[in-house]
Amino acid sequence: MTTWHTLWDARPGWLNTASYGLPPRQAYTELQTVLDQWRHGSSDWKPWDDSVARARTAFARLIGAPAADVTVSSTASQINSTIATALPERARVLVPDIEFTSNVFPWAVAADVETVPLARLAEHITPATTAVAFSLIQSATGERAPLADIIAAAREHDTLVIADASQACGWLPITPDGIDALVCAAYKWLMAPRGAAFGYLSPRLRERMRPLAANWYSAPDPTTAFYGMPLRVAADARAFDLSPAWFCYVGAAPALELLTTLGVDAVGAHNLALANHVRAGLGLPPGDSPILSLAADPARLTAAGITAATRAGRARLSFHAYNTLADAERALEALT
Structure with missing residues (x-):
């Protein structure tokens, strides 16, 4: 051991x-240092914001994806709700019959949801299935999703593949190959403070999405987007960023960097x-x-x-x- x-x-x-x-x-120590700076007003916010870039880069390394394809948020459900903007009217989303609600309710609001046993997801993907959404690791039982079978069936029918990695990323080797969206709440196996979340968004998926929560941090250079029109959003996954809760990312960055080490x-x-x-x-x-x-x-x-x-x-x-x-x-x- x-x-x-x-x-x-x-x-x-x-x-x-x-x-x-x-x-x-190390993560706890860095967070305490920043909280003390906040308490006394002894630092600008920009060094805290550097932690967001560090965390985004570390998450991208963990899953083997370009950092430009990774968006930052506060919860998995918020990322999923934004992904839902890519679904057409009368979309059909297939989910496991036992699935955490953060990966169910966003689809139920936006589409017709069909539930089947996790082990049988792949065989239920049809030409009428717009997207299949599931956890790589089921939170109650630890059961693994049959990822390869799901991806193969989805490719056959041009179905979007949306995977929740909240119970997987940090211990299970993951790549985004064949996956359109990989969403992860970072407060579990990534050991970050609650309030940091990441999402890999494939280029083909982003073309269909709208930046539902567009904000200053969605801009190509957030430091030049404090005020006014015109609308300007980044050309990559940063267009879908939430304005980050800095202290959560101050704790997230060293935790994710340790996992990469x-x-x-x-x-x-x-x-x-x-x-x-x-x-x-x-x-x-x-x-x-x-x-x-x-x-x-x-x-x-x-x-x-x-x-x-x-x-x-x-x-x-x-x-x-x-x-x-x-x-x-x-x-x-x-x-x-």
């Missing part, structure tokens, strides 16, 4: 990254090893997700000092870079 946990100040037994991730010490492949292997250690101890087959959904009494976990979540009536445990073998053993002891 790694010694990565020394880069965090995580309390032993925190197995709840699928709810929110813990900041690496550790390597997503290595982080994923670490996380899966811990999750599968618990699975093996419970007599379960190995899995392909660091999220475990178990029929267990949450009170037993709490009594053992384990912080987990309850989703769909089951205990949900999730392992990340700051967790150790001791965390896995503590969970096993509580569960057995």
Whole structure:
């Protein structure tokens, strides 16, 4: 096992990254420094704004995409709502029957939504399917979407592919190949403060979209767009930026940069090893997700000092870079 946990100040037994991730010490320190500057008025805002560019660049590196194709926002649902402007009238959007509402409600407002089991998404894509929207990793169960099958079926019918990476990006190697939009709330596996979110928007998708929340930060050079007409928006994904919540990005930038240093492949292997250690101890087959959904009494976990979540009536445990073998053993002891 790694010694990565020394880069965090995580309390032993925190197995709840699928709810929110813990900041690496460097991210917490940078954020505290900026909060102190804000408190005293000892800094201009422009150094804080530099964190947005750092975070955008780091996210782009994590998914292997050009930074020009990445938009910044505050929530995944806001990005999805803007993507919905690309849908024609009477559009049909296919989603899994168990999907987090931030990747359901934006489509339900804008289109007709059809729900099917996650494992059968690909076979239900037809020429009438305008878009298919799904999470790469299902938040309640940790189930992986059959991405390759979905992309293949979507290409056959010219269907837009909209993937939510909020429970995947940071531990699962991801590329945008075959994906039109990859949306990610950064406060989980990317370990940023809540209020930072990223979206990869393919050029073919952007051609169909409207910058629904156009603002000064959407301009080619925001520092020259403080006042007045004419309308001017960037030619790339920055046209869809929200005006950033600076402090969230001050915390996001060093967290994402650390992930690029550790390597997503290595982080994923670490996380899966811990999750599968618990699975093996419970007599379960190995899995392909660091999220475990178990029929267990949450009170037993709490009594053992384990912080987990309850989703769909089951205990949900999730392992990340700051967790150790001791965390896995503590969970096993509580569960057995």
